Amino acid sequence: MTWVEAIGWLGAALSISASAMKTIIPLRCLGIATNVVSLTYASFMGLYPSMTVNLVLLPLNSFRLFQMLRLIKKVKTASKSDLNMDWLKPFMARRAVKKGEILFAKGDSASCMFYTLSGRYRLKELGIELPQGHVVGEMGFMSPNNRRTQTLECIESGEVLSITYDEVRQLYFQNPEFGFYFLRLASERLFNNMEKMEAEIARLRTTQAAAPIKEQVSA
Structure with a gap:
């Protein structure tokens, strides 16, 4: 040879x-x-x-x-930083959104997540306005029944990027490291949301506890 x-x-x-x-x-x-x-x-x-x-x-x-x-x-x-998900943008598709458009509604089947490029958006049930450069809808990927828990409404026309869960799964299975860090990001976002909810509950309890005292003082 x-x-x-x-x-x-x-x-x-x-x-x-x-x-x-x-x-x-x-x-x-x-x-x-x-x-x-x-x-x-x-x-x-x-x-x-x-x-x-x-x-x-x-x-x-x-x-x-x-x-x-x-x-x-x-x-x-x-x-390791601020949960910024700019790394995902090259894999997402751009689309225009008009004022009043509902990107997804509570109870809908979840199939994709979004990244807000411009415009203004609000989670109706919570009354929370999302800033630009924010990822929303990623928790549906982790949900057992893939159902939306909130309604996302556009309150000022702009643009969003979107990626389907099937595309996320492709990235997930192509490389184990990507899958590990995506899970970590989603988990940290979930815990951050829980902390905000606990803080809001504590604030409401403090407000309710202070109300009777004010009534007694007024009396």
Whole structure:
């Protein structure tokens, strides 16, 4: 066996190994190695169709690997900071929203989440206005019955980004690290909401306890 044939067999082995990978990053790494080895073999053997295929796949695999590594880095940074989810924006679709439009209603089946780019939005049941740059609807992904617990209304025309839960699941299963950090982000948001609710309950109890005292003083 010549060294050129050995390179060919190495390319074949790498290609088989890449097909056996269960997660996206090892698959892309082996794909890049396969492209380099196969391109070398095809060059020496004058296999122009194979050269063309690998010349196309090499930059494509490299770009996809870079994209996923950048995503994981941003998710890690976000999970350690202020729960900012800007890292998800490149995977979302932009849409315009008009004043008075209901993006989702309480009890609806939940299938996507939103990122507010511009305009003003309000959770009707809670009476909470959401700021720009806010992710809303992500908890439906974690809900057992995938039902909305609030109604989101647009009170000033603007734009939002949206991503379906199916697309989130694809990102989730493509890379375990992404899934872990997404779960962490969702959990931290849930606990933050619980803390706000507890603070509001405590405030209401304080107000109710102070009311009888004021009545006695007035009397």
